Amino acid sequence: MFSGAQVSLYPMADDFVRIILSSLSALDPYRARFRIETDDLSTLLVGPPQEIFPAMRDLHVAASRNNVHCVLHATVSRGCPGEPDDPICTPIAGRDFGTPIAARVEEALANVAGAPSCGQVVAAQLSLYPLGAGHHMDEIYGCIDFLKRSGVFGKSKNFCTTLRGDAGAVFATLSEAFLRFGSPAGHLAIDLTVSANSPSKA
Amino acid sequence: MFSGAQVSLYPMADDFVRIILSSLSALDPYRARFRIETDDLSTLLVGPPQEIFPAMRDLHVAASRNNVHCVLHATVSRGCPGEPDDPICTPIAGRDFGTPIAARVEEALANVAGAPSCGQVVAAQLSLYPLGAGHHMDEIYGCIDFLKRSGVFGKSKNFCTTLRGDAGAVFATLSEAFLRFGSPAGHLAIDLTVSANSPSKA
Numbered sequence: 001m002f003s004g005a006q007v008s009l010y011p012m013a014d015d016f017v018r019i020i021l022s023s024l025s026a027l028d029p030y031r032a033r034f035r036i037e038t039d040d041l042s043t044l045l046v047g048p049p050q051e052i053f054p055a056m057r058d059l060h061v062a063a064s065r066n067n068v069h070c071v072l073h074a075t076v077s078r079g080c081p082g083e084p085d086d087p088i089c090t091p092i093a094g095r096d097f098g099t100p101i102a103a104r105v106e107e108a109l110a111n112v113a114g115a116p117s118c119g120q121v122v123a124a125q126l127s128l129y130p131l132g133a134g135h136h137m138d139e140i141y142g143c144i145d146f147l148k149r150s151g152v153f154g155k156s157k158n159f160c161t162t163l164r165g166d167a168g169a170v171f172a173t174l175s176e177a178f179l180r181f182g183s184p185a186g187h188l189a190i191d192l193t194v195s196a197n198s199p200s201k202a
Numbered sequence: 203m204f205s206g207a208q209v210s211l212y213p214m215a216d217d218f219v220r221i222i223l224s225s226l227s228a229l230d231p232y233r234a235r236f237r238i239e240t241d242d243l244s245t246l247l248v249g250p251p252q253e254i255f256p257a258m259r260d261l262h263v264a265a266s267r268n269n270v271h272c273v274l275h276a277t278v279s280r281g282c283p284g285e286p287d288d289p290i291c292t293p294i295a296g297r298d299f300g301t302p303i304a305a306r307v308e309e310a311l312a313n314v315a316g317a318p319s320c321g322q323v324v325a326a327q328l329s330l331y332p333l334g335a336g337h338h339m340d341e342i343y344g345c346i347d348f349l350k351r352s353g354v355f356g357k358s359k360n361f362c363t364t365l366r367g368d369a370g371a372v373f374a375t376l377s378e379a380f381l382r383f384g385s386p387a388g389h390l391a392i393d394l395t396v397s398a399n400s401p402s403k404a
Contacts, residue, residue, distance in 0.1 A: 006327070006361050008395065010212035010273055017401060040402035041327045041395060044360055071212055073275050075329050075393050077361045125208070125243045127277050129331045129391060158246055159208050159279045159391070189331060189361070191277050191393040193210065193243060199219060200242035 001185070003078040004035075004046035007056055012069040019070070023063035030055040042075075049078055053175035056194075061120045061167050064196035076178060076190040101142035101181075108146050108176035115172035123154065124163040124170050124194045128177065131187040143181035147173065160191075170194070203387070205280040206237075206248035209258055214271040221272070225265035232257045244277075251280055255377035258396075263322050263369050266398035278380060278392040303344035303383075310348050310378035317374035325356065326365040326372050326396045330379065333389040345383035349375065362393075372396070 011019040027036065034047035034055070045055060060072040099107070130140060147153055147161060150173040154162030163170050174192065182188040213221040229238065236249035236257070247257060262274040301309070332342060349355055349363060352375040356364030365372050376394065384390040 004360060006359065008273070010214060012212060012214060012216075012218035014214075014216045016214035016271070039359075040400045041325055041364060041397055042359075042362075046360065069218070071210070073395065075327075075361050080361065123243055125277075127391065127393075129333060131331060131333065157208065157241075157244075158206060158248065159277050159282065162243060189329065189393075191329075191391075193275065195243055198242045 001049070001079050002046070003049040003052065004044060005052055005056065005074045005076040006042040006044055007059070007072065007074045008042045009059065009063050010071040010073070011063055012071075019063055019068060023059055023065075026058040026062035027055060029058075049179055050175065052076065053171045053178065057118065057167055057171035060122070060194055060196065061118050064120055064122075067197050069195075069197045069199065071196075072192075072194045074190070074192045076192055077188070078178065079183075079185060079187040080189075101138060104180045105142055105146045105149070108173075108180050109149060111176055112150050112152075112169055112172045115166075115168040117169075118167040120167045120196055121165065122167045122170050122194050122196045123198065124174065124192065125157070125160045126163070126174065126177075126193075127160045127191040128182075129189040129191070130182050131189060135183045135186050135188075139181050139183065143177050146181070147177060150176075167194075167196070203251070203281050204248070205251040205254065206246060207254055207258065207276045207278040208244040208246055209261070209274065209276045210244045211261065211265050212273040212275070213265055214273075221265055221270060225261055225267075228260040228264035229257060231260075251381055252377065254278060255373045255380065259320065259369055259373035262324070262396055262398065263320050266322055266324075269399050271397075271399045271401065273398075274394075274396045276392070276394045278394055279390070280380065281385075281387060281389040282391075303340060306382045307344055307348045307351070310375075310382050311351060313378055314352050314354075314371055314374045317368075317370040319371075320369040322369045322398055323367065324369045324372050324396050324398045325400065326376065326394065327359070327362045328365070328376065328379075328395075329362045329393040330384075331391040331393070332384050333391060337385045337388050337390075341383050341385065345379050348383070349379060352378075369396075369398070 037044040064070040152165035239246040266272040354367035
């Protein structure tokens with residue numbers, strides 16, 4: 001299954017170029033397992049689905065150091081039928097969609113509870129798009145149940161849902177939503193915004 | 203049909219708060235016909251589908267004055283089944299999906315050719331998501347044909363397509379894609395990024 005993201009960083013600061021460039025080393029631990037391509041609009045990350053959100057977390061936390069108001073936006077996708085299958089995107093073993101939804105919710109909650117703390121509070125906003133046939137609404141409702149019990153649920157808004165909390169728990173919650181719900185072979189996309197250090201506190 | 207967008211502005215400058223606040227007057231001509239709600243992550247615009255992209259264009263051009271590198275991100279939606287129908291979202295008359303696709307492509311191209319110039323070059327990146335049943339692939343292919351002939355087509359990337367040109371033509375192209383293609387009553391969402399004055403020219 002092809003999986004990856006188009007990722008952009010927006011540091012609201014005059015020296016945004018330096019901030020972005022100095023945060024890129026946060027991706028170094030992931031480079032061997034990812035294809036990474038940058039242009040003027042975004043950086044493509046293609047690689048193992050279970051490492052996409054940890055990579056984005058480390059990148060965003062690095063760019064948000066020193067209390068910079070910094071937003072990460074990502075267009076995340078798995079199973080896009082227009083994309084070639086790629087061995088570097090193979091999911092890890094044991095992510096079994098045969099497991100009943102209730103059990104997957106519990107597994108996801110356990111993983112979020114064990115997420116490392118990053119010491120950086122973030123607010124996130126996501127829209128989850130299950131595309132094509134084969135995405136049972138049970139899967140979507142299971143994901144919503146998980147998000148509401150994740151400990152970082154914010155609120156429902158028009159067109160999206162918000163999460164709030166430590167970057168560790170928020171990105172872990174996003175990753176579990178991406179990996180464990182929706183049709184296993186289906187096309188699933190997420191429109192994701194994560195904000196740190198906003199002066200407009202919720 | 204419920205239509206609207208969650209819109210965010212990201213000026214890459216120390217005085218981002220002043221830039222954002224001083225650009226909001228660009229929405230004044232639209233306020234009477236829109237419901238507008240702001241929190242720390244985005245601003246909700248709910249209103250007539252044919253005015254969503256002009257409103258976002260005017261907002262983004264205003265915030266990009268004085269050569270500020272400024273990005274607008276929007277989660278745009280029409281026909282979301284979870285949203286109440288709303289009289290302010292009623293499409294204008296004459297947008298008839300009974301018209302053959304080839305004729306709609308020509309109408310869209312004519313509208314883009316007549317778009318006003320804004321004097322601001324932008325780069326845009328969009329992912330278009332037709333959700334649920336009823337979106338014939340013919341509609342999607344028709345939209346892609348239109349984008350490629352729009353005069354502002356950039357390139358195809360993983361997970362998205364880019365456009366480049368004057369903000370007038372780019373936002374007009376986006377608006378036509380949103381209004382004229384996909385199932386008329388179906389749920390259609392766009393994950394949109396528009397960037398002005400990037401120091402990383404393509």
